[in-house]
Amino acid sequence: MPPAVVQQIIQGIPPSLQWPVKTCIYTTATCYVLSVVTGNVSQVDRIWTFMPTLYTAYFALLPLWPRESPMPLWPFTPQDVNSSIATQWNPRALLMFGLQFLWMCRLSYNTWRRGLFNLHDEDYRWAILRRKVPVWFFHVVNFTFIAIIQNIILFLLAVPTYIAVFEEPTSLGTSDYILGTLALVDLVLEFVADNQQYSFQTYKHTGIIETNEWPGANIQWTPADAKRGFVTRGLWAWSRHPNFLCEQSFWILMTLFPLLAPESPVFEHHVGAPWSSLLPLTPALVLCTLFFSSTIFTESISLSKYPKAYAAYQQRVAMFVPFLTPFWGLLLQLQGKKAEVDALLFGHDVKLVEEKTKAD
Template identity: 70%
Template sequence: MSPLPVDDFLRAGIPPSFQWPVKFCTATTVAAFVLSVITGNVSQVDRVWTFLPTIYTAYFALLPLWPHKAPLPLWPHTPEVIHPSITQTYSPRALLMLGLVVFWMFRLSYNTWRRGLFNLHDEDYRWQIVRNKIPPWLFQVFNLVFIAFIQNVILFLLGVPAHIAAFQQPERLSTSDYILGTLAFVDVVLEFVADNQQYSFQTYKHTGAHEKNEWIGARIKWTPRDAQRGFITRGLWAWSRHPNFLCEQTFWVIITLFPLLAPESPNLSPLSSTSMTPLWSLMPALVLCSLFFSSTRFTESISLSKYPEAYSAYRQRVAMFVPLLTPVWGLLLQLRGKKAAVDEILFGQDKTGKKEE
């Protein structure tokens, strides 16, 4: 038996509406791994992280736009076998989700750009730490399996909620759409504030100067005590150790909930006839939150090694993600008689305890 061509192999057992995204995901995975081997830089996926979820979401939200046959390799197309109502009518819910994801993309792209991470020579500092801990051959296995493959699959999964919404075909937006849309918008704004506070702090820490024309929410007068501490503990970061990560996870949970809380059922979806539908619906949020939790634990281990006393106090006083838990941690420290000492380490500004406004 002769081997199947690549296109035929990708079509085998894959729903028609997933054929192009799977093909595109395969291509980006191969490209990311090959470029990482050639350049020695494994942050290839990091540079396109801000764009890939938007591409997948746009593909599903704009299914009526694409031709039935691709004029060029990797050109998005909508197979003819997909139900005619899907290929002829746009889903207002999927379009709303696309608009929110584009908004998310602009925020992340701007933050990535100003931090210089689009530089082709830049590499996430955490990859070098992993590289130093394991043999070179094992790191390449890690590079292929996790950095190139699993991360690309996760970015593909973030488009699945838009796929379900596209097949629901609602005539108009529902109450849940308006509520979730508002929450998602506010969430991205809060994440932008967290980004700005972190960027403003890092600018002061490395240059000793306050950033000019700071964004609203980041106009904090940092002090030498803040810089000496080494990490940010003011603003949103006084309530959550990772407010940006919290908002990032929350955003994709909200996107996942759009089709789940909608009054329509995806009767035309190729996934609706399988027992995997609930799993597919929840997969984007579950996988992303799992990734962020493990990644955050690793990031914190690095911070703890750099600032053992202060960061240990930070972990005792401020919740990892959920701000509502921070007062609880403070109360527990108060009962143990340690809150004043911990607060001085994290929030104190001078020897007299007077905070600069």
């Protein structure tokens, strides 16, 4: 995209947002062009692991950047930015950046070991969608949603850090320590969920239970698990998508950092405040909407592959929130179906699984 066009687009945008918005525009254009040239629309998937952290790094490290950009797309702190923000480190923003750096490391590692950084690999869901819709419609989806909307979401995930920077805290508060601890616990649980899924898929495709597993994934898989076709043990016995639950929870926590801070305008003169005070919730709400929609599509694929078993899994285990799983179990108990469903989903009798899923 010509620089003059980009410059016109960012006219009127606050100076402190111009560099990340410009980066988002160029990244979007690059992803779309590469998707068209290669025929592979997973270009955004490959940058998803680090782009939110890159945007957050820009805001958290404002005192590090020069006041003028020495070259195109080089990060800089505009002259219009308040000198206290441009020269003093923001403890809350640095904490959020540190947590997101850990998030980036976890996701990048999981993406790497699954082979998704391979330039020839494409998310299996796009291939299925491509077969289900007309060619012209898929091109529209690629341009509008895959390239543009997803890149905008990656930028929005850094907005809470931007807000935190301009609150100008002098020290961390109680809410920062609580949210930071919750975020670390969340990352650990998500890493465990990733490991359990990876361990299961390895066993399913090779029949080998790997040794020296990461903590939380040392599960003795059985032929019944492989025959069932999808993971139902460990964290996956409590949530059908514990990794998605943790991912959404992490960004909700990031959104809450500036909202729950003592300096937050939400707590100042906002009795009967306008709804605009809730706009900082937008990044988390947008991401949760994306994950919910994506999960519906993903589950439709799983249901088509394992109609009986996955339908039973949907009845027995909550989509996201694990606290609902005992409630679903109680409902099945009252219907007299719980023992049969549990045997199908969690049992180790491969003959029983074959019998119950023979139509799958």
